[in-house]
Amino acid sequence: MIPVIALVGRPNVGKSTLFNQLTRSRDALVANFPGLTRDRKYGEARLDDHPYVVIDTGGISGDEHGIDSEMAEQSLMAIEEADAVLFLVDAREGLNAADEALARHLRQRNKSFHLVVNKTDGIDADVAVADFYALGVESMFAIAASHGRGVRSMISEVMAKF
Numbered sequence: 001m002i003p004v005i006a007l008v009g010r011p012n013v014g015k016s017t018l019f020n021q022l023t024r025s026r027d028a029l030v031a032n033f034p035g036l037t038r039d040r041k042y043g044e045a046r047l048d049d050h051p052y053v054v055i056d057t058g059g060i061s062g063d064e065h066g067i068d069s070e071m072a073e074q075s076l077m078a079i080e081e082a083d084a085v086l087f088l089v090d091a092r093e094g095l096n097a098a099d100e101a102l103a104r105h106l107r108q109r110n111k112s113f114h115l116v117v118n119k120t121d122g123i124d125a126d127v128a129v130a131d132f133y134a135l136g137v138e139s140m141f142a143i144a145a146s147h148g149r150g151v152r153s154m155i156s157e158v159m160a161k162f
């Protein structure tokens with residue numbers, strides 16, 4: 001079984017940056033993975049010799065209109081397809097209502113998810129994550145997707161259960 005990991009969160013938190021880090025822009029041959037649709041962006045990634053699939057999503061804020069609601073719909077479908085969900089938040093912006101709405105949704109769907117506090121480069125990671133404890137998430141990582149900081153150890157932990 002090849003695990004599928006979805007990247008979700010508000011627009012601009014760094015999902016595509018992390019996607020590119022993990023896949024180094026190799027687009028997945030979706031045809032090789034039955035059950036996945038072509039509507040979302042899939043990438044093939046690898047932890048040592050363990051392959052996995054990453055799904056990038058357009059972003060979800062919980063208050064969408066027009067084209068944004070299509071993006072949000074894609075995010076919800078990616079969540080359903082995923083074996084694990086990486087829920088990204090922005091360390092520099094702190095917790096907001098959209099993050100809380102998405103956390104509620106994930107809990108309601110009974111999806112295993114990990115909170116990923118991104119953009120911790122140049123700031124104190126412990127302080128940055130403290131704000132997000134309020135979400136009541138058990139599994140939390142501090143990373144800097146654009147620098148690759150914390151990314152490998154995060155993926156190792158997420159992949160350990162597959």
Ligand code: GDP
Binds near residue numbers: 012018143144146147
């Ligand atoms: P998405 O909308 O969630 O896909 O976010 P993007 O990946 O497009 O990133 C949004 C912005 O945040 C871009 O300007 C990125 O360069 C920036 N960004 C992403 N990751 C990091 C990070 O780890 N640190 C910093 N400082 N900026 C980041």
Ligand code: MG
Binds near residue numbers: 016058
């Ligand atoms: Mg993006």
